[in-house]
Amino acid sequence: MRILASSGLRRRLAQLALVPVVGAVLAACTEQVNHNPTGDQAAPNLFGETANGIGFPHEVVTTQGIASAGLYLPIFLIAVFIFVLVEGLLLFLVLRYRKRSTGDDLPQQTHGNNKLEIIWTVVPMITVFILFLVSTNVLVNDVNAKSEDHGAVVDVQAFRFGWIFDYQDPGSLDKQTGEYQPVGVTVTGGGREGAPTMVLPVGEPVLIRLTAADVIHSWYVPSFFFKRDAIPGHINEFEITIEKPGVYGGQCAEFCGLAHGDMYFAVDARDKADYESWLAENGGAATGGVDPGADAETVNTGEDAGTITDPVTEQSSEEDA
Numbered sequence: 001m002r003i004l005a006s007s008g009l010r011r012r013l014a015q016l017a018l019v020p021v022v023g024a025v026l027a028a029c030t031e032q033v034n035h036n037p038t039g040d041q042a043a044p045n046l047f048g049e050t051a052n053g054i055g056f057p058h059e060v061v062t063t064q065g066i067a068s069a070g071l072y073l074p075i076f077l078i079a080v081f082i083f084v085l086v087e088g089l090l091l092f093l094v095l096r097y098r099k100r101s102t103g104d105d106l107p108q109q110t111h112g113n114n115k116l117e118i119i120w121t122v123v124p125m126i127t128v129f130i131l132f133l134v135s136t137n138v139l140v141n142d143v144n145a146k147s148e149d150h151g152a153v154v155d156v157q158a159f160r161f162g163w164i165f166d167y168q169d170p171g172s173l174d175k176q177t178g179e180y181q182p183v184g185v186t187v188t189g190g191g192r193e194g195a196p197t198m199v200l201p202v203g204e205p206v207l208i209r210l211t212a213a214d215v216i217h218s219w220y221v222p223s224f225f226f227k228r229d230a231i232p233g234h235i236n237e238f239e240i241t242i243e244k245p246g247v248y249g250g251q252c253a254e255f256c257g258l259a260h261g262d263m264y265f266a267v268d269a270r271d272k273a274d275y276e277s278w279l280a281e282n283g284g285a286a287t288g289g290v291d292p293g294a295d296a297e298t299v300n301t302g303e304d305a306g307t308i309t310d311p312v313t314e315q316s317s318e319e320d321a
């Protein structure tokens with residue numbers, strides 16, 4: 001009797017211990033976390049709610065991101081359907097065929113059912129294959145699609161722990177070498193206070209050519225629903241077409257050192273005219289007529305830009321870059 005009581009007590013205690021764990025997980029999932037100091041607004045999610053409560057993505061503002069995010073709801077609904085079906089059948093069987101107090105007879109014992117085996121192998125295979133086709137289609141035809149003309153071309157270099165945005169002239173493409181001429185505007189900065197801002201035009205495809213100076217980083221803007229690695233010695237090209245003006249926070253999404261958590265940046269998407277006057281104000285010209293020999297104008301957006309210190313080596317990351 002005592003043994004029974006203590007084992008029941010132990011089970012009850014174990015269940016109680018789960019409560020704070022489950023609570024912490026739920027809290028982490030529901031909390032609206034917005035630590036980005038670069039001005040990311042608490043964007044509404046796909047249901048138009050500002051609380052990012054059930055883990056759905058923020059409102060997405062790029063053409064490419066909207067295509068990706070469009071996959072989210074159908075795939076989620078398929079997962080919900082499968083969950084309800086499997087759990088429902090499981091619960092039904094557990095309850096319907098549970099051991100009753102009357103009678104000790106075993107139920108009818110079944111060994112294998114080829115038809116059933118084939119069905120529950122083929123149906124998931126077809127489901128996964130359809131998901132593969134649908135998402136590959138978005139990846140190839142939307143996310144990785146290449147345009148002929150670009151509203152802006154920006155060479156992005158990630159370094160520990162900041163970013164360099166070097167603006168190129170979209171009209172200056174040398175088709176032989178694939179090279180552009182710089183317009184003479186470079187924005188750089190790093191650290192929490194000195195996070196740089198990438199000003200871009202809305203409504204036009206922007207070409208980003210991404211690389212890294214030292215270790216692998218990742219360029220990530222949640223509102224663009226997009227993340228891509230910055231790899232030393234390799235250029236990752238991608239396009240974004242921002243549909244809505246605004247300031248969108250971004251950050252490095254690949255652990256790159258102790259100050260990785262401070263490696264923020266922002267994208268300031270403006271109307272074309274606004275963008276061009278910003279470029280001109282900073283000494284650049286967007287469409288042709290740029291003297292490639294002109295000295296680059298460096299726009300520092302933070303006081304400590306250029307003096308970002310690696311807490312491990314106590315060296316300025318400028319030396320590494």
Ligand SMILES: [Cu+2]
Nearest residue numbers: 252254256260
């Ligand atoms: Cu990082």
